[in-house]
């Protein structure tokens with residue numbers, strides 16, 4: 001098992017990377033908290049795969065254990081699903097000393113985490129991410145929340161987990177498209193912080209895609225390390241945490257305009273191509289490096305352009321981004337691969353529209 005620390009102002013916790021669930025109970029025992037009951041929250045894809053195993057393991061604590069299942073998909077990351085989760089917590093007698101277990105992908109983590117942040121004004125939770133995207137990105141850093149009226153993550157709270165427990169064997173049951181979607185966040189980590197990691201992703205692509213255990217584990221560890229460093233330095237996104245939003249400004253806009261029919265990572269991939277074009281327009285990001293990004297995304301099977309949208313509609317949607325203050329758009333951009341910065345309000349509408357035009361499929 002490998003361990004990493006996340007050290008934020010509000011909490012210190014560990015990320016454990018393992019190949020099974022055998023060390024989960026010892027890890028929870030190691031938290032040294034006498035939880036009164038356990039509530040495992042997962043979607044209807046993950047429940048049949050892993051919820052029983054986790055409930056059985058937790059039953060060893062001799063306290064009540066309950067499973068809560070909700071319908072899968074970003075479309076269901078909303079208030080009515082939250083209502084059902086709150087209802088189940090109340091019916092199952094969850095109290096202030098209960099532990100919520102977020103089991104699954106980003107949607108499960110965001111919603112179970114938000115339930116933990118708000119139920120009885122905040123109770124403890126742990127993350128057991130089972131998708132590549134949630135293992136390397138969304139389970140770390142305490143961003144929790146839901147979408148509302150189609151606006152992505154517009155309601156939420158920062159609430160750090162007690163523990164993140166990654167079992168890499170869960171990737172064997174992950175649909176291929178979900179794996180590819182997770183690769184977008186991994187490529188994002190390399191883009192914003194680590195040029196050598198970008199080289200690694202280029203060189204080791206075949207072994208990554210073949211789920212080679214050794215390469216996959218190093219990749220997951222490196223991404224978790226980058227994510228936890230950024231989060232540890234700026235827990236509540238007052239500054240540089242927003243670098244993790246590279247590709248997300250346009251990405252979230254596309255996700256919403258496509259009515260969540262495309263996977264998050266697919267939208268982030270297209271958003272990164274747009275961000276690379278903006279980086280070139282503003283800061284002289286070398287065209288050869290933009291080309292390397294495009295080639296890498298393509299090689300991992302990620303989309304580079306979006307069908308059926310106009311640059312204008314995406315541009316309008318950008319103003320709903322949480323980084324937008326007043327009318328000032330903020331983008332995470334790159335000077336070079338591995339070297340990122342925040343650009344606040346300096347790009348013109350024409351530059352932004354031109355970059356967006358290049359990721360509209362009709363233009364290609």
Ligand SMILES: O=C(O)C(=O)C[C@@H](O)[C@H](O)[C@H](O)COP(=O)(O)O
Nearest residue numbers: 137141143152153241244245248322
């Ligand atoms: O943890 C963060 O900070 C991130 O920005 C990570 C993103 O990859 C992730 O999709 C996040 O949920 C987006 O956050 P948001 O604040 O833009 O909704």
